[in-house]
Amino acid sequence: MSKSILPEILSKLEPYLEEIDKQWEAQPEDNRRPTLPFTGDGKVNVRDITKAIGLRQSQEQHFFKKPEIASLVNALAKIQGIKPIGSRAVADQIDKVVSNKLSKVSSEKNDLARALAEKDGEIEALRAEVVSLKAKIEFIENTGLMIRE
Amino acid sequence: MEICVTKIISQKSFGYIFKGQILGSPTSASVLVKVTSQRMVGTPAVGEIWDVNGPETMTAWGRQIDALTAARNLPTGNLVKKFLSDRCPGIGPTRSQRLWDRYGMDLSAVLTESNLHELAKVIEPDRPILGSRLASYVVFSWKEAKAESDLITWFQGFGIDDFFLVRVCLKLFGDKAPQKITKSPYIFSSMLDWAKCDRFGLKILSESHQLDKPHLAPERLLGAIDSSMRDVLAEGNTCVTKTDLQKILAKKLIRQKDYPSDLPVRAIALAIENNAIIQTKENKFLPPGANYLENRVKTILLAISDLENSNYEKSILEKIINELSKGYNPPDEEQLLAIISVIKQGLSCLVGGAGTGKTTTLRYIVHLWKRLGGNVLLCALAGKAALRLSQSTGVIAKTIAMTLRDISDNSHDVCIDDDTLFIIDEASMLDLPTMYKILKTFTPRTKLLLCGDPAQLPPIGFGLIFHKLVHDNSITSRLTKVYRQTETSGIPYVASKIRKREVPEFIEFSGIGQGVSFIDSSIESIPNVIESVVAELGGFNNEELLIVTATNGGSSGIEDLNKKFHDIHREINKCAEIKGFLGQYFSSGEPVIHLRNDYKRALFNGSLGYIAEINTEDNSLLANFDDEMVNFEHEQLIDLYLAYAITCHKCQGSQVKRIIIPIYKTKLMDPSWIYTAITRATDQVVMIGDRCQLFNALQRNFSASTRQVGFNWN
DSSP states (O other): OTTTTTHHHHHHHHHHHHHHHHHHHHHEEEEEEOOOOOOSBBBBBBBHHHHHOOOOGGGTTTHHHHHHHHHHHHHHHHHTTTTTTTTTHHHHHHHHHHHHHHHHHHHHHHHHHHHHHHHHHHHHHHHHHHHHHHHHHHHHHHHHHOOOO | OEEEEEEEEEEETTTTEEEEEETTTTTTEEEEEEEEGGGSSSOOOTTTTEEEESSSHHHHHHHEEOOSSSEEEEEEEEEHHHHHHHHHHHHHHHHHHHHHHHHHHGGGHHHHOOOOOHHHHHHHHTTOOOOOOOOHHHHHHHHHHHHHHHHHHHHHHHOOOOOHHHHHHHHHHHHHHHHHHHHHHHTTTSSSOOOHHHHHHHHHHTTTTTSOOOOGGGHHHHHHHHHHHHHHHHHOOSEEHHHHHHHHHHHHHHHSSSSSSTTTHHHHHHHHTSSEEETTTTTTTHHHHHHHHHHHHHHHHHHHOOOOTTOOHHHHHHHHHHHHHHHHHHHOOHHHHHHHHHBBSSHHHHHHHHSSOHHHHHHHHHHHHHHTOOOOEEESSSHHHHHHHHHHHHHHHEEHHHHHHHHHOTTOOOOOOOOEEEEEEGGGGGGGHHHHHHHOOTTTOOOEEEEEEETTTOOOSOOSHHHHHTTTTTEEEEEEEOOOOOOSSSHHHHHHHHHTTOOOBBBBBOOOOEEEEEEEOOOHHHHHHHHHHHTTTTTTTTOOEEEESSSSSSTTHHHHHHHHHHHHHHHHHHOEEEOOOOTTTEETEEEEEEEEBBBBGBTTTEEEEEEEEEEETTEEEEEHHHHHHEEOOOOGGGGGGEEEEEEEEHTTTTOOOEEEEEEEEEETTOHHHHHHHHHTTEEEEEEEEEEEHHHHHHHHHOOHHHHSSSSSOO
8 A cells, every 4th residue: 555545534434433532432431332333244345434434445455554544543442342343364474474474483493503513513523622632631641741743 | 355334333442343234245244343432443333335355253142353454445436425424623514415416426526625615605605614614514513534545555455453553643743644644754763663664665766766775775774773772762761872773773774684783873973963862961862852852840949949838937837737646646756847948948859658658648738738828739550549649638638640641630629730739659660751741731830859769670661860869968857767667577667678689588378368468389389389379378369469570471470370279169169150351351350451541441450350240141340449330341341361470560550469479580680679568568478489589689779770771860
């Protein structure tokens, strides 16, 4: 989504949500009904909101993809006891981010494993060198002679 | 002969017995292989192919080979999988199968390439850290086995079958051994006999280095220097004059008439340039290793000698000594001075001949130091000497070898700190490497007391420390008053005459008694006279009698005397015998000596015992050493020798009731030899032979004074 769409949507959404909130507040505290549009299964009705603020149906998607928009609506939804905007798309987005990260981690892990293997090899080589050096020192201490390499 | 190992029958530190099938045999014949650790490279496991050489005999258990050499062949094909499963920690059958499934017959090549990352993924695909670690173990084990196999093959190409050398090379150079040796073909000069080394070196220089005149190569000259230094140290010296060095070098370098006569001079110049030898102001030469050891020892001893405990008031010390003397003889003036001096100083020497109360003085020193809040470590070189020290002081004494082992193992039995007084008895036997090992364990304020008699033989190993230190009167206390057997011809009297290189008076020999006798005899008759004297002294029962002789060979030497008395023993007792090694035969009831240190069994080089029983079926025996029964399987008999007669060096630190000493012409007898031999007896000494030779021996210098060392303590 280009940057220009978000401010346009927000400029329409924010006043709308403010009005919705006022309507909510105007009700008696112990007997309030949701003023935010919701579906039969208790979720936020994004279509009705889009219509209400004069957006095209094709612009509904931004409510699912953009956390800046979804979070505004969901803040009110939470207060009014309505299920938040369809998490699947957001979750998909999150999954994609996570999946990319896992890929990257896996690749880094591979690199690390390779580096680790090399280091282990170095350690074994150093161990062998230590054994050799200790043997040479022991030879000097026991015989008074050196080994000429 | 190639043998596939089918069963490990016996696995000990000194060797193996395994069963195997002879490869290539039409009947898949089975054979038993017995091999000592010194003659093998690697350790056998079921399924491995071993190359075994040695004489074959038929025994009750079938065909048997007493291997002269045995080495593992590098596994090939399917055997690689088994090798990895059995040899590599953490691999096991499952992971080795994974490797086999992945690489098949290429597995050995893959292991040699050492791609650790790829191997890790195959070994443990889901656990990269573990896989990586296991892969490095696999590659390391494979490289080790391959290096072993490659090196044996490489050496055999030069006609060298010395497996000790193979093991040393593997430890020192690892899998790069052939390359390192090719680059420096005289690398073994300090380890191997020169003739062998030179043959090998000349071959490499002309073949691999393609030199026309390999005998002139600097590598050869330097190798000869190293070999000469090895010879110098083998004589007990740590330095050599220029003239003597040139003589030694000439014998090594000028092997043919057309070789330049100035090779020794060239070699010395090259050695100085390359720091292969250290030149002193007195124009003597030292091997750099021995020079380093002497310098380190001197530095540490100087630091110890700077320590002072002047906090201790003499009056307080005397008061404690007085308390400690209740129930014992109080120390005389000489001994008292010695005790106080030792307590107040960091470094001390206590010198005293036989019967001067050295042991008594030590007892006081030990208990006084403990009373002052310190702790004591008591050591002697020989096991018997340590036992005597324990009995006389009431504090456990160990051999130096055992003490050093306990220190390196961080054993709770040993504490060495700033409050420790480290006491070494029979310190005249202490060579340079042992002194260095001891001093390395010291903390900044550990004190040292060396007790001994500089009139005794110098150490078997190289170097001379105690004999040099005792010339410093500021650290040395001398006990001169003789308490034991004050009458003339008693052992202490005779010993003191020998110290002055004077021929003493002797008493007439009349059987079991006290004192020192001399029986005149021609050299040919000495063995028969010894036989008569042994009979009059009641024989070799109960380890009360010992013959101390100077040589291995000759009619009065160790070999002939041991054989003579072995035959007499069998004749009298009608007993069976078993065959050991090096021509030794053993029967029940015979005296024996152990020839090396074996800490686990508390046996030492010079431990004396006797055979309790023999087993003719498996050629093993049970021996009694200091009331401990020790079993010797056949392979272990290599560590035993009959001990009717032993050398003076071997009996240092020991004591028996009676000693017989054959006296004949030999350069080995000098005042220190005779003095040491006599002082091994507590009751009686019988010398048999030529009095002129005794006189001649006493004209020679004490052998310690002829030893040339770089260590000085001015």
